[in-house]
Amino acid sequence: MGQPCITQNVYEAANERLEVVFSEFDNIIVSFSGGKDSGVMLHLVLDFMKKRHIQKKVSVYHLDYEGQYTATTDYVSKIFQENIDLIEPYWCCLPVAAQSAVSMYEDHWVPWETEKKELWVREMPDFDFIINEKNAPFDFDFHGIWDYEFNRRFLRWHHRQKQASKTILLIGIREQESLNRYAAIHKKESMYENYRFTTKIFPDIYHGYPIHDWLVEDVWTANAKFSWPYNEIYDLYHLAGVPLRNMRVASPFNDSATESLKLYRVIEPAMWSKLVGRVNGANFTSIYGGTSAMAWKDIKLPKNHTWKSYLEFLLTTLPAETRNRYLKKFKTSIHYWTDRGGALKVSTVEELKRLHLDIEFLGKPKSKRNYTNEMEVVRFADYPDDLTIKDFASVPTYKRMCITILKNDYACKYMGFGQTKLELEKRKRALAKYNDIL
Template sequence: MDPRPARRGLGVDVLTAAKTRISRVFDDFARVYVSFSGGKDSGVLLELAAQEARRRGRRIGVLFVDLEAQYAYTVGYIQQMLDRHADVADPYWVALPLNLRNAVSQFEPQWMCWEPGREQDWVRPRPQWQGATPARGGVITDEGYFPFFRRGMEFEEFTPEFGDWYSDGKLTACLVGIRTQESLNRWRTIASQRKRRHEDWAWTTWIADTTVYNAYPLYDWKTEDIWRFYGKTKTPYNQLYDRMHQAGLTIHQARICQPYGDDQRKGLWLYHVIEPHTWSRVVARVNGANFGAIYARESGNVLGRIKIAKPDGLTWEEFAHRLLASMPAETAEHYRDKISGFLHWYETRGYPGGSIPDEGPASDKRVPSWTRICKVLLSNDYWCKGMSFSPQNRYAQAQYKALQRRRRAEWNYFGEAR
C-alpha cells in the first residue's frame, strides 16, 4: 500500500503555484541557482527561474555537472538553454573527475568521469563551449577552480560543497526539479517533519552546516504537466525524449541520468538504439556495460530484478556464501560488512545469533531472510538498499569499514572470531 496521503488541492493550477514559490524564493534569498541536468523537469525550472530573474533584474547561477557519458542531444540542449538565458544566467558547467557508481560490474564498482590519464577511453572529449559571450566563461576543467574540490569526490559530496561555495555566506536557494510523483523517496523529501525548512515551507530543505536550502517548486507537478508546459509555451526541450518515445518508452519511463547507476543501468540499451556512435564508447568505458545493457531488462537470476532462483540442493544461506566466494575479494568484503550489520540488527530484534529465516519474500523490506540477501547480491545492489542501507560517501564508508572489521570479529557471522 502506498503510504502517501491523498493529495489536497491548493485552489490554483500547478504553474501558478510554481511561479508563486519561485517568486517567494527571490524575495527571501540573496542568491539563487538552478541545479540543471538537461532533463525535462530541470528544463522547466530553469525557464521559470530565468523569467523571474529577468523580471527582477537579478542574476541566477546554473550548475550543470557533466558526467561525461552524456547523449549528444543532452549536450546540445544544455548549450541551447544556457545561451537562451545568457542575459540572466551565470553558468557553472563542471567537467571534473568525480567518482560515480558502476552497478554493472563487481570488478569496477565505481568509475571516475573525466579520469586524468585515460583520455583515450572517455565517452566524448571535454566540451569546448565558451558561452554566448567570452565574458561568461566556459566549461570548468581546472581542478583548482573550486577551493573545496578533491579529485575523486563523489557527486553527492560535490553538490553541497558547491552550494556552500556559491553562497559566499549569504542565504542561498538551490532550485531542484524533483517531483513527488516520481518516487516514494522524493515524496519523503518533501513530507518529512524532521527536516529543517525555510519559513516552514514544506518544499524546502536545509543543507546542513551551510546557508543553503534546496527548494522544490515543481514538487506537485505530474509528468503530464511538464509536457503540457512545453507544448503550450513552446519552450525548447531536450529532443532526446522524442528519440526515447520512438524507442518505445512512455513519458513516465523516459529519464536522463548517468548510465551505469543502480536504477539507470536499465536504460543502457537505449544508447545502442538512439546514438550508436556514443554506444560504442559507453560500452568500452567501464567494466560490464555491455552485459548490463543486454540483461538489465531481463528478469530472473541474471540481475535479480524480479524473480531469483538458486541451484538445487542449496539453501539460500549456502547460495549467498557461494555468491560471495565468487566475487572479487574487495567487493565480497564490502557485502560481508553489510550483511553482518543486517544480521546483527535483527539479532537484537528477536533473531538470536542472526538466525533469520532461510526463505522469505525477496523484495519485502519488512521481513528478514537469506532470500532477500541473495537478491541484493544477484542484483549487484552495491549499497544494499534492498537490506535498507543508505549510500555513503567515501569518508563515511572508510570509517564504516574499519568499524565493521572490529564488530565482525565479535559477532562471528562469517567465522572471523579469533
C-alpha cells in the same frame, strides 16, 4: 471528514514558491541536469524573471558526466546560449567520482580524467563558460571526490564567492519519483522560515524544491502549454516504448540508469561503442539487465543449495571490499528483523500468518514515521530462507539477499535500505572528512 479545498494548481504553487525564493534569497543557483524535471524548473525560473523584469542573473549549475547522449549536450548548450543574458553558467567537466553499478569490481568511475583522454566518450564542450581541470576557479581539491561531495563543496564555495547573505540551490526533483525523494523533500528538521519546500544544508545555505508536488504528466503539460524547449532524447525514448515514469537522463552507469543502458546501443550506437570501453561491465549490464542473469526475473536455486548456502557461495566470488560491504548490510538486516522487528503492510502480514511460521506479530508501529499504508510490526525467530509472498521484495529472506548481489545493488535498495546514490558508510566517511575542511 470532507475533501481538502484545492485553490491553486501546481504551476501556480511553483510560482508562489519562486516569489519566496526571489524575495528572501540574495544568491540563487539552479541545478540543471538536462533532464525533464530540471528543465521545467529552469524554464519556470526564467519565465518568472522575464515577467518581473529581474535583471540580476541566477547561476545555473550543470555537472557533466561525459557519458551522456548528444541530445542532452545539445539541449544544455541551447538553453545556456539562448539565456546567457539571464544566467551565469557553471558547466563543470571535472574528474569527480561517479557511481558505477555495472561492475562488482569497481563502485565508481571518473569522467574527464586527463590521463584517459583517449577513452573519453565524447569531446569536451568548447564554450567560454566550461569549467575543467585547467581553469577551475575552486579553492578546494576536486580530483577524485564523489560527485555528491563535489556538489556540497561547490555550493559552499559559491556562497563564499558571492559573499551571499542567504543562498538557495533549486533542485528539480519530484516526490512522485521515489520514496527516497519523498523523504528528502519532507525531511523537516530544518527549513527556511517554515517554508516546507526548503531544507537547510549549511548555515545560510538551503535546498529548494519548487516542483516537488508535480506529477510527470504536469511536466509534459507545461512543456506543451508554454512551448518550452526540452531534451529531445525523450522523443526517442517514447518511440522506443519507454514508459513516462522510466524516462530518465542520468549518468549511464549509476543504479537508476542501468535498465536503460541498452538503449544507448539503439539510440546512439557510435557513443555506445565508446561506453563499452569506458567502464568495466557496461556491455554485460546492457545485455543482461532485465533478465534472469541480473535477477530481474525469477531465479532458480542451484541444485543441493539452500538460499543461505547459495548466498555464502556468491559472497566468495566477490572482491573483499565488495563482500565486506554486503556482509555489513546483511548483518544489519538480520539483526533488524530477528531482534527489533520491522513494519510490513497488513495485507502482507495476513499472508505470513497463513504460513504458520515462528513469527511474533507486534501490532502497529510505534514510531512517528508517516506510512502511506496500514502497517504491522513483525519479528522473525529465524531469518527466512525463502517465502512465498506476493510482495516478495518487502520481506526478509536469504533469497532476497542473493538477488541483491546478482543485481549489483551496492546500496541494497532492493532490500529496503533507504539510500540514494551511494553506500551509506562511504557517504558518512566522506562527509566527516570534508565538513571540517570547509
